[in-house]
Amino acid sequence: MPTEAIDPPDIAWQRVSPTYLTVRLVEWALANLLAVLVLSAPLVFVLLGWWLWPPLWLAVTIPAAMLLVALWRLALIPRQVRAIGYAERDDDLLVRSGIFFQRTLAVPYGRMQYVDIAVGPMERGLGLCTVKLHTASPGTNARIPGLPAAEGARLREQLAARGEARLAGL
């Protein structure tokens, strides 16, 4: 499969902190391992002889499939984290993400209504934060996760200043 990126060439992307990988891994573990465990419960019950209904092959297949999907997603996470990037251009901020489903977003500074910084408990522990940009459009889903706290603060100030300078109406 050709892996040509969709973003415009000649852009120096800033990548997010590698520690963000930990956040994603923990999130992955919480979501997927829990699901696998829950789905494995029938298998345990069948093996113990408590349950009769799900035949053994079905009880094995479902958690196994789930585990495979989970592992596949686990394998993707490092690449996904590396794929997240942002670039401050003169008049807009570019945000890209995704490997299979790629997205490159341009948010003009003049269109930003406000900038949010969100910090979850995990992220706080690792000194990371998530910067969110809001425009008048609900479709603008501009989110840069996994920034070091200092970089996040700098980015917010920078964006606010540039937004102020180029503020346009609706």
Added chain:
Amino acid sequence: MTTDGQPPGPPAVPPAADSLETKGPSDGEWLRVHPASPFVRGWVALAAITFFLGRDVVERTLQGQPVFEDGFARRAPWLLGGGAVVLAVAVLGFVLTWYFTKYQVSGGYVRAKSGLLFRQHRQARLDRVQAIDIVQPLLARIFGLAELKFEVADAGESAVRLAYLKLDDARQLRATILARASGAVSSGTVSAAAAGAGTVSAAAAGAGAGSADSPGARHFAQPAHEAPEFTVLAVPPSRLIGSLLLSEQSFFIVVGGFASVALSVLTENRAFYFYLVPAALGLAAGYWNFFNKGYNFTAAVSPDGIRLRYGLLDTQAQTLPPGRIQALKIAQPPLWRPFGWYRMQVNVAGYGASGNAAEGNTRTILLPVGKLAEVMAMLSLVLPDPGTDRPAAVFAAGLTGRDSDAGFVTTPRRARLLAPLAWRRNGYTATDTALLIRAGRWWRELVVVPHQRTQSLALHQGPVARRFRVADLVLHTTAGPVAPRLTQAGLDQARQLFNEQSARARLARKRQTTEQWLRQVAPGATVQLPVRQSPGTPTPGVPLPGAAASDARIHHQQEGQQHG
């Protein structure tokens, strides 16, 4: 021009002067809505209370029974008393709500206060007014009242409602708000400008569209006269009915009807028909709603913007100031094609976020059903500067054309498997002022996004699209029925468009300096008012594509001045 547009008193001249004297110096006096308004709003509650109290009495009287039976008579005073208390509390509540609901127009703001226990203050910046509606529900219409509602693009809750005012007062206030919002009138303006504006209002009164209310002298005294307007198009009821019958939902109803009849014949189950009754009722209600809302749809143009009026029982008059349209969609379902009908919908900030979905739907319709010529006429209004030398050809290609007519760039041939029917239609072209995205072979669609209204944009590509080297370009606009998305454009073209579009949007934003649209005109903004009107005059009645084009050229010049 020292006063703001407080609704003058009764139409006789001396009282008007009187009211001006009282209201003159108080730019920002708090005013109340019409005293009857809580009753018009809460008539359902009142009617219910009266009904429950009165029904028993009336029934007994009709049946010739004594109004109070023996056993009942002892309790009756209590019941009646209780009912009266409930009624009195309701009325008192209404009066208090009325008393505590106030509004004020001053400086660049409209402020509205309401609430007794939970006080609510809302203020709206006038230069951020996105659209302004006068709504008349049936009962309010009977009493000659109207609700004034405007959308403001500030943070948070957007709509400000003043319910109810006398219709004339509502119109007057609308004119004032629009005059302030446009920058034609400003409280800070010096007297020279005020004199200029005074002559404008006089001139406007002279040009006056149906201002049959009072002698001319009063217009000088009046703060902001309602801008004259010219009807551009009207949708005949017959066409509205036709469009409803041939709409997408009718198609599915017919299919569903056949299917259910066939089912009941096959299964010999008569009870099946019963399930159709509620469905039919719901559909009838839906059709009625469309008809009621779309009836007598007229569009007019005035310096304040586009006026849309519609409604059979409940009437509504929307005003969309120039340049407030964020995105626009022209669509044609397959059944409309033989008749050459189109529907136009718009995104306006605030409309999409309206709490009531049905309300939001009707308000975003710019043209419920119209022929090509009318579509072109409307386009020339909402997009005065098409940014191309031959708008008629470009927009016609967008509506009906395919392949590369009029400069459209379509899905590359290599990706035809992804859209076997539509690949020759899916495409885009950019004029100097707007991006045109067309799509759909059967459900034809053309989306127009003015460059200066683009909020942000994104390129999307999934694994399948990557195999074919195509990508989607999504433009983000405010919430509404139009979601501009260019599907399956060639990767290189999409990338190029992504860059170009960012640049165009940036340039367009730089040219647009202020939200007050008359201020964008160089000096002598106020004098422009009547002048602006004259080129619009030939518009009604001759909405041929050519005429639309020439009209558009005229508007182009004005727009050029505005952007200068």
